[in-house]
Amino acid sequence: MSASQAYTASPRLANMWSKIMQSNPKVSKQFHSALAYSYVDKKLAQRSSVDSIKTRESGLLLSSSRLDPTFNMAAFALGQQNKRLLSNDGSSSSSSFQHQNKTTSTCWKCGKKRDSAVEIYFCICGSILPPSDTSTYFDLLGLEKSFELDVDVLTKKYKDLQRILHPDKFSQKSEREKFYSAEQSSLVNLAYTSLLKPLSRGLYMLSMHGETLNEGTQCEDVEFLMKILETNEDLDEVTNTESLRMIEHLNTRNINQCYEILSEAFRQEDIAGAKEIVIKLTYFTTIDNKIKEMELYETS
Known part of the structure; x- marks a missing residue:
């Protein structure tokens, strides 16, 4: 699916992209993935302040947010390799x-x-x-x-x-x-x-092959990003527990599929393929965290 096709896939998604582009009129298409990722967890970002996580083991102070699990886990699992x-x-x-x-x-x-x-x-x-x-x-x-x-x-x-x-x-x-x-x-x-x-394990295994993810790492699969946007939009519109469980079930299935593909990619030493799956896994993990946040909010 091309970018133009993705934008016109549905009126709702087209409207979402329109809002993103209106707020960032000078942005070029190469940053669409980053914009999508930022939008994906907009609601979670509104509820969550940036956490300062001090890892006792290393004394390293990481200023991070659950908005970006890729950066958090990469910094934690990869940045400390071979350090005292x-x-x-x-x-x-x-x-x-x-x-x-x-x-x-x-x-x-x-x-x-x-x-x-x-x-x-x-x-x-x-x-x-x-x-x-x-x-x-x-x-x-x-x-x-x-x-x-x-x-x-x-x-x-x-x-x-x-x-x-x-x-x-x-x-x-x-x-x-x-x-x-x-x-x-x-x-x-x-x-x-x-x-x-599994996510931090995948990140560490990538680092063993000289591959790392950072805050600017983007997913270039536009069709995948549109599905992520749609899932988050569905979460924003959830009105009952049954609907939330359905979204959770689908996301869990996607996560498990990522595990299977990732395991095979590492077994075949397909590091490029493994990196692509790890990137996608971070999006599904973000959705999973958001669902858990919503569950906690409902029970409080």
Whole structure:
């Protein structure tokens, strides 16, 4: 469907696009996707103030909004890759280790060459090690590098690791060991959070192939955007729970279809195709968030 056909698909959609263009008379067609995305969550934006989310693990302050899940999840799941994540207790003795032992290829205590494939957290001498620069989030949690994963297995591995890595377990150890445990524990926490949800998992897997999404990433499928606009218009006009459930059912089906296609794309290493699906998944996720907001509003 061409842009002109999409605009004239129905009087209602044509009117919607007309309003958008009237408010932005100088905008060119290359920005239509961004405009659509902004319009999609207009109502949610009116109800939601911008959230300042401070990630305790990294100390990074993200000014974000549920209006743009692509930017939020990309910043969270991708922006922290391969960084040292500190649980800063404010002591200069602990933070000084950030600049020591830059090379993680040998054990700081016994000097043995480190096998990063198996010695992810501890050296065979028993000493805790700093995070390896080569380990992926899948490596950290002992999982196969696949979009499909068992969340129960993921959660169990996460809890097991936190039992042995949590800083409380090292309260009687040296400052260096306290510092490394905080690094490792925080990194495991971030890995778990990033792989837990399919959207953030997809974003992370894209980053493993050098692909990232940012605030300006747009969907170029005009027909898809028109369907998204139509769904949001339907949500704005919902008057009863039954209608809301019908929209939710359809959106959930779309999300599940995205998961299936995305899994196959990563399996075939079709990264361009995977990126396209992840972008679309962010739109469906936004609709899902909007529905949940409406449900909370109805029950309050």
